[in-house]
Amino acid sequence: MLVQKKATPFLLGYRLYVVAFFIFLAAPLISAGAFAFNDSLFPALPWQGFTLDWFFGDTEPKLGMFHDRRLLQGLYYSFVIAIFVSALSVFVGTTNAFLFVRGEFPGKNFFYIMMVVPLVIPGVILGISILVLASDTANYVENRFDLELEFLRPGILLVVVGQFSFIATITSLVITARLKKFDETMEEAAFNLGASRARVLRTITLPFLRPAMIAAGIVAFLVSFENFNTTLFLVGSEAPLTITMYDRMAKVGSTPVLNAVSFFLMVGSGLLALLSILIQRDRSGQ
Amino acid sequence: MMQNKDIKRLSLYLLFAPFALWIILLVILPHIGMVVLSLKEKIAPRVYEYSFANYLEFLNEPIYWNTLLRTGSMSLLVTALALLIGFPIAYYIAKIAGPRSRGGLFLLCLIPLWVSDLIRAFGWILLLRETGVISNFLLWTGLIGEPVEFLYNDVAVIVGLTYTVILFMIVPLVSTLDGMDNAMIEAGYNLGGSGFTVLRRIIIPYAMPGIVAGCIVTFMLTAGSYLTPILLGGKNSSWFTEQIYNQFITRFNWEGGAAFGMLLLFFTSLVIWLGLKLSGQTLANTVAKS
Numbered sequence: 001m002l003v004q005k006k007a008t009p010f011l012l013g014y015r016l017y018v019v020a021f022f023i024f025l026a027a028p029l030i031s032a033g034a035f036a037f038n039d040s041l042f043p044a045l046p047w048q049g050f051t052l053d054w055f056f057g058d059t060e061p062k063l064g065m066f067h068d069r070r071l072l073q074g075l076y077y078s079f080v081i082a083i084f085v086s087a088l089s090v091f092v093g094t095t096n097a098f099l100f101v102r103g104e105f106p107g108k109n110f111f112y113i114m115m116v117v118p119l120v121i122p123g124v125i126l127g128i129s130i131l132v133l134a135s136d137t138a139n140y141v142e143n144r145f146d147l148e149l150e151f152l153r154p155g156i157l158l159v160v161v162g163q164f165s166f167i168a169t170i171t172s173l174v175i176t177a178r179l180k181k182f183d184e185t186m187e188e189a190a191f192n193l194g195a196s197r198a199r200v201l202r203t204i205t206l207p208f209l210r211p212a213m214i215a216a217g218i219v220a221f222l223v224s225f226e227n228f229n230t231t232l233f234l235v236g237s238e239a240p241l242t243i244t245m246y247d248r249m250a251k252v253g254s255t256p257v258l259n260a261v262s263f264f265l266m267v268g269s270g271l272l273a274l275l276s277i278l279i280q281r282d283r284s285g286q
Numbered sequence: 287m288m289q290n291k292d293i294k295r296l297s298l299y300l301l302f303a304p305f306a307l308w309i310i311l312l313v314i315l316p317h318i319g320m321v322v323l324s325l326k327e328k329i330a331p332r333v334y335e336y337s338f339a340n341y342l343e344f345l346n347e348p349i350y351w352n353t354l355l356r357t358g359s360m361s362l363l364v365t366a367l368a369l370l371i372g373f374p375i376a377y378y379i380a381k382i383a384g385p386r387s388r389g390g391l392f393l394l395c396l397i398p399l400w401v402s403d404l405i406r407a408f409g410w411i412l413l414l415r416e417t418g419v420i421s422n423f424l425l426w427t428g429l430i431g432e433p434v435e436f437l438y439n440d441v442a443v444i445v446g447l448t449y450t451v452i453l454f455m456i457v458p459l460v461s462t463l464d465g466m467d468n469a470m471i472e473a474g475y476n477l478g479g480s481g482f483t484v485l486r487r488i489i490i491p492y493a494m495p496g497i498v499a500g501c502i503v504t505f506m507l508t509a510g511s512y513l514t515p516i517l518l519g520g521k522n523s524s525w526f527t528e529q530i531y532n533q534f535i536t537r538f539n540w541e542g543g544a545a546f547g548m549l550l551l552f553f554t555s556l557v558i559w560l561g562l563k564l565s566g567q568t569l570a571n572t573v574a575k576s
Contacts (some may be wrong), residue, residue, distance in 0.1 A: 011382075018378050021371070022394060028409025028449065029398060031419055035412060043412055045422045092304045099301040109570070114309050116574045120502060120558055121313075122510025124527045125551050128534060129316035132323050132544060165312035173574055197293075219400070226402035229512050229527070233534065242404050246513070249404075254411065262405045270397045277396055 033266055036259035043256045054260040065260045074244030077156065078225050081240055084160045085167055086220035090213050092164075093171030097179040097209070100172075116173075118166040123229030130162045131233050155236030162234045163224045170223065171216035178212030211279045218276035222269050241265075317551075324545035340545035350529060350546070357526040358553060360440070361508040364447045368455040368504050369497065371448070376459035376496075377489070381468070392460055399453050407517040410446050411437060414518075438520035446518040451507045455500035462496025463489075498565050499572035502558050509554050526550055 035043035039051035041061060051057075057064035065071050100112055118126065131154065138152035151157045182205065190200045228242045235243055245258060327339040344350045379391045413419045414436035424430045436442060470492070474484035490497070515525035530550065533543030562568060 014374070014378065014382070018375060018391075021375050022391075024449070025394070025398065025453075028406055028413060029401065030409075031412045032405050032409035042417070044417045045419060092308055095301050095304045099298075099305055103298050103301060105298060105302070111305070112574075113569055114313075115305070116569050118313055119573060120506050120554075120569070122506055122527070122550060122554060124510050124512060124530060125320075125547050126313075126316075128530065128543060128547050129320040130312060131534075132540065133316040133319040136319055136323075161312060165308070168308055222400040226400055226404075228403060229510060232512065232531070242402055245404055249408070249517070254408065258408060259412075262408060265405060266398075266401055269400050269402075273397050273400055274393070277393065 029266060032259060033263040034259075035256055036263040038256060038259075040256065043254050043259050054256045055264075063257065065257050065264065068257060070244055071241070071248075071257070071261060074239055074241035077238045078240035078242070081156060081159050081163065082221045082224040085163045085224040086171075086217045088160070088164050089167045089171040089220040090175075090217045092168045093175045093216055094209065094213060096168075096172040097175040100176055101179045101182075116169060119169045121166070123166065123227070124233070126165050127162050127230040127233035130158065130165065134158055153236065154234050156238050158234040158236075159231050159240065162230045163227050166230070167220045167223050171220050174216040174219065175209060175212045178209055182208055215276040215280045218272050218279075222272055225265075226269065320544045320547055323541055324548050326541050328541060334541075340542050341549075343542065344545060344549060349524075353524045353529055354526050354549060354553060356524055357509055357550075358557070360444065360447075361505055362557075364444060364451065364508045365501050365505045367444070367448045368452045369501060372452050372455040372500070373459060373497075376456045376463055379456075380460050380463035380466075381471075395453055395456050395460070399457065403450055403511065403513045404517075406450050407446055407514050410442070410449070410518055414442055437518060438522065440519070443515050443519040443523060446514045447508050447511060450511065450514050451504045454503045454507060458499040458503075459493060459496045462493050462499075466492050494565055495567055495572050498561060498567045501561060502569075502573055505557060505561075506554055509550065509557075 036054050037050050037052070038048055039053070040048040051062075053062040053064055055064045056066055058067045096115060100108065100115070134152040138149045141147050141149050186204055186208075187200050190204055195203070225240075226242065228246070231240060231243060239247070241261070245261060248255075248258060324340055325336050325338065326334040327337040329335050375395075379388055379395070383391055411418070415421070416433045416435040416437075418436070420436060421430070421433045425433065466489070470488055471484060474488045479487065510527060512525070512527040512531065515523040516528060519525070526546070527550070530543050530546045533539045533546055562572070
């Protein structure tokens with residue numbers, strides 16, 4: 001039953017189940033996105049006609065997302081945070097890949113497990129533990145040396161650090177998997193032709209890793225952008241977009257401008273996810 | 287190859303430094319800090335004493351441990367549902383779909399993978415609430431006479447959570463099943479096995495690393511989720527992360543919040559450890575591979 005491809009009733013039922021699943025997968029995303037285009041003050045049926053006001057409208061009550069200062073600020077902070085997180089995570093992910101694929105040292109398996117562990121710690125816990133350590137350190141320095149370390153208080157830096165603490169695991173795994181596939185005879189050939197270590201790294205090894213590094217960077221960017229749990233505890237006055245949206249939802253209730261933001265984010269993250277898949281697939285075929 | 291031993295050692299140290307800084311500063315020290323904080327008891331303003339008071343308060347207050355038990359059991363239920371619903375989908379994509387539709391279907395699973403919990407929950411709110419799409423649709427068909435509220439109950443929370451995490455179950459399953467040789471399944475049939483026997487004796491054992499990886503990530507994401515239970519469950523959602531948030535932010539009781547955080551971490555780690563032991567898998571060959 002499990003591999004036969006004849007049109008049995010079982011297979012037909014199976015296909016219907018798969019179709020039903022993809023409808024289930026799409027329905028909430030469509031409803032979150034579609035009401036952005038409804039010419040109504042509430043994200044609900046009936047359909048009142050098509051509008052782009054919730055993106056570009058510049059007057060209340062239909063203030064579009066591109067004229068809403070707080071949402072734009074949130075978008076900007078999310079972007080800044082995501083750029084830093086993905087740059088840091090790709091850097092550490094790359095050094096980790098070399099460490100675990102090429103390095104020989106005692107306790108390697110143990111350290112490898114330690115590298116994976118942040119991925120199985122709930123995000124809320126990572127957030128509060130980093131908040132506690134940063135605040136303890138800041139309080140200690142303040143009491144002891146009468147010095148106020150502003151950067152250890154909730155704010156952009158702590159958000160970046162908190163997100164990095166588990167996103168680095170994701171990038172490490174992606175880049176490690178790629179480095180494992182590397183044929184080391186290619187490096188040896190270059191050495192035999194008289195190339196220096198730095199040159200081999202720059203012209204052979206890193207170009208081989210580039211697709212994985214770019215894909216890992218995109219995934220890191222996306223995970224950072226959508227993160228809520230870890231960010232919630234570390235955020236200061238510069239709130240990224242997910243926090244701003246949640247505030248808006250809790251205080252004002254759902255308005256179609258949130259649908260516009262959702263639509264914008266879904267299209268953006270979908271395209272970036274597609275890009276990261278294509279980058280990895282193209283090269284692995286060669 | 288002529289290798290200078292010192293250079294090799296130096297580069298090992300240089301590669302180890304970022305790893306060590308990351309794990310020590312951002313994972314180990316913060317958790318030690320949290321354990322220490324959770325063992326402090328405030329006996330007067332700015333005066334603390336070490337004790338188990340915060341943990342005792344958890345045990346003495348049924349609301350707290352009921353919430354943890356509820357969070358745990360609902361997370362296990364969501365994990366089981368995600369596996370039951372997701373496994374046939376993953377099997378279809380990896381083994382039954384034609385070569386062309388296979389890539390397309392898998393892409394449909396990968397593209398929305400990183401859509402925020404917030405947007406997913408928002409979508410469900412618009413579908414399920416009293417003025418929402420489903421209620422309106424049922425009114426229109428005449429199946430119900432007046433608007434029905436589908437939100438703010440346990441079913442909405444479970445549906446929303448399963449929805450949020452299911453792709454993290456399907457993606458590792460597809461990757462694992464994809465590596466399985468079809469000849470193994472055919473051999474099972476040729477030896478006279480029924481569909482069920484082949485599934486139980488051949489496919490599931492082969493897919494075990496993917497199943498365990500999916501279950502671990504799904505369980506951890508569910509037990510640690512904050513937005514979905516609050517937005518879809520409303521005031522009665524009683525999710526444990528909400529208690530942690532209340533202790534930290536609303537009541538400013540960091541000692542209590544740290545103790546709750548440790549309890550959640552201990553609980554999820556225990557479940558994950560048990561899952562690995564019972565299935566005979568390790569963290570390195572499950573989560574690290576997905």
